[in-house]
Amino acid sequence: MTPDLEQLRALLGAPPRTATPPHWIEHAEAVLGPLPPSYRWWLAEYGSGAVAGAPIATVAPTDHAADSDAVTAVWRRDGNRLCIHLDDGGEHRFALDRPSAEGEWPILRRDPFDGEEDLIADTFAGFLAVHDALARGLRDGPNPTIARLWRTTPGLLRPDGLLLYGPHEIAERNETFEVAQYAPGWTLVGDDSGGRGLLMRHHGRDRHSVYVLDLGALGEDVAEDGDLLTDDLIGWLAAV
Structure with missing residues (x-):
């Protein structure tokens, strides 16, 4: 990448x-x-x-x-x-x-x-x-997938408008949309520049799947309410 x-x-x-x-x-x-x-x-x-x-x-x-x-x-x-x-x-x-x-x-x-x-x-x-992530108290990332992404690039903006956040903006975006309150256990890792967020779990077994959900519809069951984008973000980014 x-x-x-x-x-x-x-x-x-x-x-x-x-x-x-x-x-x-x-x-x-x-x-x-x-x-x-x-x-x-x-x-x-x-x-x-x-x-x-x-x-x-x-x-x-x-x-x-x-x-x-x-x-x-x-x-x-x-x-x-x-x-x-x-x-x-x-x-x-x-x-x-x-x-x-x-x-x-x-x-x-x-x-x-x-x-x-x-x-x-x-x-x-x-x-x-x-x-930068370590200095901000983010460890190496909110989950293994994003940690792996950050080892290559501090976020990524694709031509189609899909944005994956770097350590310099991920905390602010999660605070803005009150993710910890409305979708506990999940982290907003990016958005599609059109009002939909990309969310991943930061605890549990499945910390690889990325779901897309309207940021105005955040709830506790993101996997049920959202659409599965990929279970291999790094591979998906390399292929598209």
Whole structure:
């Protein structure tokens, strides 16, 4: 799945006024090869930022390309791993040997004590989404399906108007429509831009099915009152 960069922009907010010079990015790619599209976009639009109080690797002028914060710093490369973020919780690294069809590199966390690696996100955009969700107290998502979606993209707006919420808006949408009051046990995960919501359970066995229901008709039995959209949201999005 391709990350929705406009949803990523909404998550991050307005970019800095000073854009990153394109030739800085081009120099980094001359050293490292083609960068993942969502990371390249972030470099061009934002150029710098931090996660959990620690800076994300960025690009620098040619004469500073070996500086510590630059993604081209020699210490960041370890075989087929490239460190982009380092804090007390571990080292976050691009897995250069696992590119997706879209050219994205997954991000792994290397434990500082035993060296074990865990998958954190499937894309750089997902890396930012996952950490934004954690910072907002949303854990990794309201259920496993949305957590998986956020590991790739911080929400998704399709051409037909169907919108899946990112961590930056899901809480506000659920509060606006008082989902916890009218449909306890359910989470509004998106809408069709036409007054109908996409709802999923956040407890119980079936946390995979997505139901569509008029937002003015929310009730406790969403599965009975709504229409089943899919029981495999990620696969459905990839197929349509």
